[in-house]
Amino acid sequence: MFEYHGWITLRSTADAVDDEPPLRLDEIQELLNGYTGPGLVDLRPVNGAYHVHLGGFRNHRGGRDTDVIQLFTGIGRLAPGSYGLLHVHDDEDPGHELAFRVHRLARGAVTEHADRFLSPVIPTLEDEYVD
Numbered sequence: 001m002f003e004y005h006g007w008i009t010l011r012s013t014a015d016a017v018d019d020e021p022p023l024r025l026d027e028i029q030e031l032l033n034g035y036t037g038p039g040l041v042d043l044r045p046v047n048g049a050y051h052v053h054l055g056g057f058r059n060h061r062g063g064r065d066t067d068v069i070q071l072f073t074g075i076g077r078l079a080p081g082s083y084g085l086l087h088v089h090d091d092e093d094p095g096h097e098l099a100f101r102v103h104r105l106a107r108g109a110v111t112e113h114a115d116r117f118l119s120p121v122i123p124t125l126e127d128e129y130v131d
Contacts, residue, residue: 002058003038004068010050013081013108017025023050024078031078035071038063041091054086061090069103073110080108089121098122 003028009083010028025043032041032052039056054068061067072086086103090096102116122128 002061003089004054004056004086006054006072006084008052008054008072008075008082008084008105009074010079010083011083012079016081025050028052028075029079031071031074032127035068041071044122049130052084060092062073069110070102072105076105076108078109082108086110088113088120089118 010023011017012023024072026052029043032043035041038058038121040053041055043091044051054071056068068086069088072084082105084105086098086105088103089100091098096120099119100121102113102115104111104113118124
């Protein structure tokens with residue numbers, strides 16, 4: 001199972017003020033349109049700022065065209081002042097089968113971190129499977 005939930009506040013640069021320089025919204029929307037994974041992919045303005053929201057479940061992590069982490073990274077390239085978090089649980093990730101991982105977008109770079117709020121999945125979220 002591959003579960004993900006994330007958000008991004010879009011900013012063209014870290015020192016952008018009042019949309020100067022302007023966001024590359026057409027390119028960001030094109031990137032979002034190219035994402036074919038299941039689940040939520042939403043770009044919308046809220047109180048004068050643009051935000052992306054992502055969430056979904058799949059049986060397995062997808063390829064490059066469906067990889068939500070690559071999508072997160074691509075948005076960071078197009079809008080390097082953006083920031084946000086992506087929480088991922090991939091039960092096929094060696095060494096992290098029972099853990100959420102957090103991908104942080106800040107200043108155009110995506111870094112991966114351990115999660116301490118929902119991990120370990122067993123017993124924090126689920127009971128151990130007993131046969």
